[in-house]
Structure formats: C-alpha cells, structure tokens
Amino acid sequence: MRATITPVFVSVFASLWLPLGLTAATPSRADADPSVSASTSASADTNRDELWFGGDFRALRSSSANALTDANLAGVSFGYARDLGIAVLPRLAVWAEAGMAIGGTTGTMFQTLSTDLSTIGLTGGLRARYQLHRLIVASARLAFGAQRARVAITDSSGSSASDHGWGSMAQASAALDLFAVTRPPFGFGVRAEFGYVAAQAIGLTARRDTSGDTLMLPANEIPLGGLDLSGPAFTISFVGQF
C-alpha cells in the first residue's frame, strides 16, 4: 500500500519546521538573561548552533529489502541543530535539529536482475546531550520524518522497470561526540551515532521505463509489494558548532 499524503506531509512539515519553530521560541543568546541562561543551558559559555556532515549507513534486513539487495544502505547525512536552552538536569541540554540523509545501494536478484535502490530522508527531532567531559558529549536523539525510496530493476537485456514512493519514518539513536575544540566562537569534533530506523513500508510497482511519444495502451501494472527500509543505522559525522 502506497503511503498516503497525510502522514508524509505531516512528517515533512514536522521535520522542517519543528527545529525552526522551537528555535524561534528560544531566546537568542544576545537577548538572554544570563541568570536564566545559566540555569537552562548546560553552560552559558558554549556554542548553541551546530552543523554536521557525515556518512550514513543502514543495515537493510527486512524481507522486502532482502529481496532487492544483500548490501546495506550507504550515503551521506547533514543537518542543523540548535540548543533550545532547556536544562532538565545539570550538564544536560536539549537541542532541536533537522537533518537530511541521502543513501543508495545496488544488488542482484536471481543472478540476472540488477537492482538499484536510492533514498532521501528528511527528519526533525530532539537531541538530549549530556556533557561527560569538557571534550566528550553523549547524546540521545529521537527524530521523525519522511523518506523517499526509488527502486529500479534492470534485466540482462537492459530493459528496466522502476518506481518511487514516500513513507514516514522515525529514528532513535545514541551518539558519542569527541570534540577537539568546544569554546566559542567555533568548536568542532567527530560524532559516532548508532540507532534504529523504523520506516513505513513503501508500496512500489515496477513500471516499465518507456520513452518517445508513441501512444501506448494504459498498462495494468501489478504491485511489487511494500518496501520496508527499517534497520539498525550508524552515522559517523563531522560536527561544527558556533
């Protein structure tokens, strides 16, 4: 069953606007009362914005993903995060973030069919960061969003069929940040993050790739089924804070 527009729209909307909305509701550093900031942030003398960029890997081991490939999903991810200034516990900060992941993989079915799988994921969520050490931060992240998956299957003669679809997704993960520099105005480090992506099965139908302006009969296309891209995920990324 193809994902309906409503959850996809909500997911995309949430992934894009949740961090920005929360950020807008957070007092800026220039306006903040130092006493409030000291009580709600892990440290007033820290960077409160973050950009990250890195490699993203996801183990695809659902039965539907196994049908297409024995490889894992690999790609890049990048995003932006901002400290919300909420201090629940000492050394604990809550950040809002929005990210994007682009991945892909290839495979072979029945020794003769080549498969190509590509994904784009948009997520927004919250990250709770705990300062273990001046240069080491542990964090937990919960994010929601949507992902687009495209599948192409090509036979040995070169004819191919493909389709794409959207589905909602959620990700829970834990990370360890190792910083080289943390002091303002700029800090940077490396983040290793593991977690699990729960994804809605995306209904796909192998549509033949045709070209030209020849009038064709409408085809009655039989669905391939639902593609479930859930699986354990690992991300290694460079983090820059300012």
Added chain:
Amino acid sequence: MRTTHTACTLVAIAVTVTACWSDDRPVQWQRPRSVLGPIPLKAHVAYVDSALDRVVLVDVGADAPVISHTEIGRRALYAVPSSNNHQLFVITRGEQAIHKGEIDQPPEFWVVDAQNPKAAAVGYPIGSPFDRVAVSPDGKLAIAYFSAGGTDPDGFFRNPNELAVINLESPAGETNPALVTIRSFGSVPAGIALSPPMVLPHAADPTPRTFAFILSANNLTVLDATHPDRHEISIRLDLGGAPVVPREVVFAPNTASAYVRSDHARDVLQVLLEGEPPDPNERNANDFRAVVAELGAGGGPTDIAVYDDANGRRQLLASTPNTGEVVAIDADTAQFRSIPVADPIDRVLVFPGADAAPHKALFASVGAALPRLYVLDLDHLDDPLAQIKLTKITLDKPVRDVVAVPGRDFAMIVHDDARTVLGLLDLSTAATSPLLGVGKLDSYDFSPDGSHLIGATTGVSRVGFVSLDNLHPTDFRLDDPPAHVLATANGKIFVDHGGPFGHATIIPSPSATRSDAVVLSGFLTADLLDEEP
C-alpha cells in the same frame, strides 16, 4: 568520573556493534531463475517460477485479468497441462540443504488446480528427480519418468528405467506414488503414452483401467498403470537391422487395443490386450496378455492418423512410402483398404480435426518438399463398392509443413523454412490462397473456433489475424514486440512479450480494437517484496 567512563564505554560498545552488523540474505533471492511458460489453460495462462517456487496464474476469463499464485516445491523442472486444461502438473527437483538457507526437500509432483487458484497445490513425493510426466486422458493417473538425457548430475545412482505411477485421485502415501522399474533390454524410455480407461475382454476384473505404453528403442512395454504392482509385458520390436523406435501410439479403447507406429518398422503394430487368468504361483502376476499383429500397411509407415467415423468406429490412416500407398484400416476389425500414391507421403491429417467426425484427409510429402498434396474423401471409405481415390492438388511452391486448422476444413501450408510464405488450403473446394507475411512466423495459433489464424513475428510489434472465412488479413498494433502468441480456450488472445517481470497484452477477440485490449505488466513479480523466505 566513574559515570563518565561507564557511559563512554557503553556508547563505544554500542557503536562498534552497530558498525559490525551483518546477517545473511535468504538464499531464495540468489538462486538462478527460469520461468516455464506461458502455458495455456482453460481460462488461465500459467507460468512456473523456479526461483520463487510458485505458479503464477493469469485469469483471462473476466474483463480485467486477475493474478494469483500457488506455492510449489523448489526448482521446477517440467510442467504440462491436463488434457481438459483445468489443471497444471509440475515436477520440482527439490533441494539438498548444503548451504545456509537451503532445505532438504525431495523431488515432488504437484497438481495445481487452475479452477480454484486459492487452493494449495497437492504434492506427491516421487522419490527420484524425474523430469518428464505423462498424464492419462481422464486425468486420474500420471507417470513420472526420466527423459533420455536425465536431469542433472546430482545424486549417486540413477535408474533410467524407474517410473513413479501416481494415482491422482488418492492422497500421497506409502503406495502412492508406486515406484516401479520396468525390464530393460539395453534401452531407456523415450516416451510414455497412457491409454483411456479400457475394459479387457475375457478379464475377470471388469473395471476399466489405464495402461501405460512405454516406448524405447526396439522395445515396447505395457504396464497396467491402475495396478502398478503387477508385472509389465515387454514386446521386442527389433528386426535385426536398424533399431525400431516406436514414435506414436493411438488407442482404440472400445477394443482394448493400441496402434503403434515405429521408425524402421515394417508395419503398423496392433497391440490387442485381453484378459488372462494370472499365474497363481507368481506373486504380482498380471491378468492380461498382449496379442501383437502387424497390420497391412506393409511398408514401414511414416505417419498415421486416427479418427472415429460417423458410426463411432475407429479408423486408422497410414502412409507407407515403401509400398507407394496409403492404407485405411478399420481399427476394430483390422480390415484395410490400400490406395496407391507415388509420392513419399509422411504427413497425414484429418479434417475437421476437432470432436466432429472428419470427412476429409490430407496427405503431404513434407520431407521431400514436394509441391503436391492429396485429399481423400472419408465419407464413403467403409463402402466396399465405392471407388476410393486421392484428389491431387498441385501447388506452385514446395510444401515444408502442413497444419490443420481446428474445427475447420482448412489447412495452413508453409512453403519455406523461414515461414514467411504461407498458403491456406480449403479442402472443400481444393483451392489454395497465398498469404504473405512481413517476417518469419515465429509464433502462431488458431482461435478456438477456427475462425482466425493468429500470428506474430519476434521483433515486429504487431499481431496479425487472418479471417479464415474470407481470408481477410488484419493486424493489431502492439506497444512492444511479441515473444509468444496463443489463444486461450475462452477465445482471448494472449500475447506474451517476455521479460522477467511478466508483460503481456490480452486482446479479447480478433476483431477487438486497441481500446478493448488490456496490457498487463509485472505479473511475474507480483507481491515480490511481500514474499517471506
């Protein structure tokens, strides 16, 4: 500080474990795949997928096709439809659990009921990896056997004379199938023909039973397939010269007899089965004997045709080039009439070829590619006072092949090896009409009522029709080149375009327009992603 170290350690371990995540993909997706089909059934077209271990049935009975699939065993080898086209019989090789994900599964014979596609296929373990099957005309018995080449190098010993006799009316059990080995005189079975139910004269058991005629070089074996535990009868055919290879068996169930045509034989062989008390001292003794007679063909028949005349009597036509004649034999009485003809006739067809009693026979010399045909009027064949003679039809081009149009008095004549120059012979008027194609006629069929010839050429995105009433040709533009064209029993034209996904155009009738047609795509990969290994 201790908390910090513990947290760091836990996170590091978790990250490492995630990075090393790996497990195995089910072997199902890595096996080689072959697709058997399309196989026309009554209102379905069937495909057998050897990798996904399923039979895909495309129901073309309704306006919108319906796809269903039925699970079978691993590694399908061979599939045949039942004589009434309601069932599909499949042999699967099975599997040995050598690699992870593989399972131990024996070779099995499967019955797929196309009329009830939601029902599970019925499997019969057949013990050996047979790769051929013969099914009785009434669909109650099947015999699995090895082809001359065998199947594959798996296994240790192979007994090429072993058969599995399957009673399709009973579930699988210790005695079903029954594994039997027939006597061999150095040859192996090349084919098996199962008779309609026959009652043996003079037999104590009056119930109809099915007999298997097992064809091998220089040998014909008759097995009571209804009682496979009983001994078979072997009939030696060799004459001391070139090996006599039985090719064709036709049955006359009213007289419990069969007629066998063999290469390098002197005559058509009549095998008459009759009851005989079994030997009380012999365990598993049979209760019949085979009376063998050489019918009066006399010159080594090259082709035979059998039909039931208007009186219900079974008649046999044989061509014997060595004696320069064709022979008409009353199968019930063995009386025969000879008609002289100089040409080396090797193709005999009767018209109309469907259930109705035929009244014309056509004789052709395909091997010699002679530009002549002969027509015999069958209506007065049994009249001893009637003068029987052949009507000669002279053509402009040599005859390479002749095909009967079902249910009609027409024959399609192929004039060249590439099947580009065709002719249509109207037997009622003895008139021929040439048909020119744009290319080789790679695939063709006739509509079930015999009203149209349907043809396709690989690489040309069209299906051609010829109305056999007035020989008016039309064609239907396809979106893609055809690989195979067939007409289903309900009159629809199924054009298979090939490919691993399943792609076909279904045309409701020869007169349909493009707007009436349905293009079906992806039926071989239907629900592929929802398949659980």
